[in-house]
Amino acid sequence: MIDALRISGILNSNHVVSGLSHNLYRYPARFSPRFVREIIASLSEPGDLVMDPFVGGGTSAVEALSAGRSFLGCDINPIAVFASRAKLEAFSESTLNKALQIISAKGEQTTCGGVIPKHYLKDGYLNNVPRRFQRLIAPILTLTEELENQEVELFIRSVLLKTSQWALDCREQTPTGRAIRKRFVEDAYAIFTGSQAFTELRKSNASRFGVDPKAEIHLSAAQELPFKLLATNRRLSKAKLIVTSPPYAGTHIVYHQWQINSRRRTRVPFWLINSLDGMGTPYYTFGDYRTHTRSKYFEEALQAYSTMKSMLDPAGTLVQLVGFSNPRVHLPRYLEMLRVAGYEEVTDRDSLGRAQRVWRNVPNRRWYNNTVASPANGREVMLIHRPV
Ligand SMILES: C[S@@+](CC[C@H](N)C(=O)[O-])C[C@H]1O[C@@H](n2cnc3c(N)ncnc32)[C@H](O)[C@@H]1O
Structure with missing residues (x-):
């Protein structure tokens, strides 16, 4: 089980992302490796399959493999897929x-x-x-x-x-x-x-636990991943743990561009990795962040989380770190979306029945997240769910 106090300490420490292959690329809104490590150790066993359908810079992939777990991930951003795969490579x-x-x-x-x-x-x-x-x-x-x-x-x-x-x-x-x-x-x-x-830790833990963990990272929307896998005649195994961080409601995070010389944007990373862009910012963020309070964001999220449920073991857990530009409005709607998708929340309640969730204060990230629509008070919340 998760030690909430410990997780809160990890989430709110000023620890910079480092170690293993994590620093190959600084992906926007990336996880703290210590957070993912703790979640993986608490909620899965060596040899289990861990999944992250919004894999971003691959933090969860590196941590899962290092801990002797297999990994399945996807993202619609080619930069995310490139960086995640590169972080798992054993370069000679x-x-x-x-x-x-x-x-x-x-x-x-x-x-x-x-x-x-x-x-x-x-x-x-x-x-x-x-x-x-x-x-x-x-x-x-x-x-x-x-x-x-x-x-x-x-x-x-x-x-x-x-x-x-x-x-x-x-x-x-x-x-x-x-x-x-x-x-x-x-x-x-x-x-x-x-x-x-990374390779040494991966190998030593694999032999210590007697497992042979494998990793796959696909360029795919979460909503389409099982269909993509089935199209290649693959046997689908169920994940014991989904640990992930989706696009944030009402929040403008730019995953696919860099900002140079006084805030001018460029898509130069696509040239460097020999790939092409998708369809602009709304494509990577479940729709236009300015209209997230309307339906599009929640419709996309519902599709993604319903699909992910079909890939989660009935005894498995879904752990997410999510931010909202307006938590008071968006969080209840987000929780309702998860209920409709077939999950129930696992959380302690205080004497008045209020959920005791772990929150994280996010330091000012980057210029584009520091705009009108940045998360209120810069906060993210950890949500823990089980499939029902
Ligand atoms: C908050 S980031 C994840 C960061 C990641 N946890 C890390 O440590 O780097 C959210 C990711 O979701 C991806 N994304 C957005 N819509 C998606 C979809 N429909 N399916 C899969 N990935 C999507 C974005 O491209 C972005 O990389």
Whole structure:
């Protein structure tokens, strides 16, 4: 069972996300790894399947695998799927060395100017991205693709993503080419070291518990995941635990863009990971956050949570961390949505029958979450449910 006091302490500590492969990419609104670790340890056993249908930056995936649990996750954002998969990869030393060669050779490359695929230019993916930055990255990507080695490509794209986020996102000025190149090398070592730490823990816990945990992360809406799996003739196993954090009602969090040079947005991460964007912010947030009080958000959530129930073991648990721009209005509606989807809440009650839930005060996250529609008082709540 969950120790509420302990969870509250973890959720409200100023602990920064670190360790294992968690820092490969800073995904917006990501979980605290300690929170997920505690939930996984309390509500599942080694060998069980843990699921996160809004996997984001993959925090739950890393923690589940590290603890000897199998993992099934999905997200509609290609950046989330890329980062989550990369965080689970066991990168070899030869991959690191090959990547370092390419990254540092680039500075002296005269023959390879690098080609940016037309659709990224035509469809504005590189809007607001300094030309000198594009000229630095393009040859590295071209050389990487020519190698045709999937592991090295995943590694280099991860380094480019991490370094570029540092260089561009939420910055007033882009650092010099020299500083960025230095950072490429530092980030390559950081990603390699993180991957090693994760792989060692994953292996040692697998052998300690005598299990062989597997992970799958799909580019899919939560509502469609079982159908996608069935379409590939897969046997569906049920999750003992769903630990997740969906889009927040009435809240404007931008999962798919970076903000550069005084709040101008860019979709440059899609170029770095060789993928395409979906359909803008409302696509990633269950509809337009300004109209979340109306039906769309709750309709989407109902579909997603009903589908997830079909993937949850009858004796399993659903744990969520959710934020609302207006908890007084949205929380009762959200709880009603979960009741209709087939869950009952597991919570202690005080002498007046009021639910005793664990809340978290969220420090100011990022500029785009700091707007009119940011969560009231910056608070999130942990909800625990069982299927009925
Ligand atoms: C709050 S974030 C999850 C963050 C994650 N817990 C972490 O630690 O990084 C919510 C995620 O839900 C994804 N999402 C939104 N609508 C979705 C849907 N219908 N199906 C699956 N994922 C969706 C967004 O792209 C976003 O990555």
